């Protein structure tokens with residue numbers, strides 16, 4: 001998969017794409033990230049990318065010409081499996097379902113806004129989608145672009161150690177594919193007692209069925225407490241009919257295996 005990123009701060013991305021999963025995905029050739037400096041598509045002496053808003057008001061707006069020129073030269077033609085995505089505070093909220101959909105594409109061109117916004121003709125006539133990463137105000141689209149690349153990269157087949165790892169965690173696809181659910185349970189590691197705080201007895205008991213029940217219940221309680229907005233997602237602490245995980249070949253985690 002190819003990510004093209006259009007930005008006025010190309011140097012911003014030296015850090016986030018050179019570590020961890022994203023760096024490894026690039027090294028193995030599963031992911032290609034190309035950073036483009038928007039100012040390369042200006043022709044005036046000052047390499048102007050912004051201007052004052054029509055109708056008045058504070059701040060500056062990204063001009064359409066350099067953005068259109070850049071996109072049309074980076075992608076001379078459009079393909080069905082490639083999307084131009086404008087990152088903006090007004091966009092549709094990025095979530096795990098969107099990350100999965102993006103991971104199924106061949107390429108994404110991310111447009112990072114700055115200043116007080118981007119000329120609306122970019123959103124209306126150039127971008128296929130307008131995406132926000134959350135309801136808070138950032139100073140630009142660069143951090144949002146890094147978030148999108150990270151969330152998508154780890155879903156690409158072969159990027160994580162095994163093909164199931166990305167599905168096998170808290171924001172995982174439910175069977176009907178409609179929603180993501182929060183299933184992560186509280187984790188503990190050694191020591192079994194730290195500053196007098198003990199790890200729940202059941203986890204050191206070795207009773208695997210009881211451990212499964214405890215984890216499911218604890219995950220549900222924590223979700224209700226911290227994410228009441230997610231309690232509608234179909235997650236239930238159903239423990240009576242819970243099936244044993246399928247036996248899997250060694251070295252491959254099964255859907256419910258977190259050992």
Ligand code: 9D3
Nearest residue numbers: 087088089116132133134137138140141144
């Ligand atoms: C909502 C504030 N806008 C009112 C005039 C101005 C404005 C502030 C900050 C316009 C753009 C920005 C820069 N933010 C992004 O480009 C951005 C963003 C965000 O701020 N929050 C969540 N997701 C995103 S994606 C891109």
